[in-house]
Amino acid sequence: MAMRSNESGGARLKFIIAITVFAVVVYTGYLYIPVAVDAYYFKDVMQNKVDLAATQGYEANWVTDQLSKSKAEYHVPPEAIISPAKQDNQMTVRVQFIRPISFPGYTYEYEFDYTAKSTTFLTVK
Numbered sequence: 001m002a003m004r005s006n007e008s009g010g011a012r013l014k015f016i017i018a019i020t021v022f023a024v025v026v027y028t029g030y031l032y033i034p035v036a037v038d039a040y041y042f043k044d045v046m047q048n049k050v051d052l053a054a055t056q057g058y059e060a061n062w063v064t065d066q067l068s069k070s071k072a073e074y075h076v077p078p079e080a081i082i083s084p085a086k087q088d089n090q091m092t093v094r095v096q097f098i099r100p101i102s103f104p105g106y107t108y109e110y111e112f113d114y115t116a117k118s119t120t121f122l123t124v125k
Helices: 002-056 060-070
Strands: 081-087 090-103 106-117
Touching: 002 060, 002 090, 002 106, 060 081, 060 090
Parallel strands: none
Antiparallel strands: 081 090, 090 106
């Protein structure tokens, strides 16, 4: 009988550990995934703006203004660095920022550093 109770206690402990690990993974995903999705969609906005600027012949400052207006929607921090450039009828913009993700006892810094370049077939010649 004593052997049987030790085995059920061990199984119960393994179950509790497995549930705890699963809960930590789910909670981490719950905090991280929205930040990653925002970054993905902001990259898409960056690409659309540089393509539009290149096809319409807009100046680099126009891209900065448009991306600044989109910051709040994609939870981009106000101190984000937006660096547009125009060379040979091709528009580029680089955006850099760090967005902290707070976990209990630890803060992860999500680093966003992406450069969008207008596609060459859309540029005005």
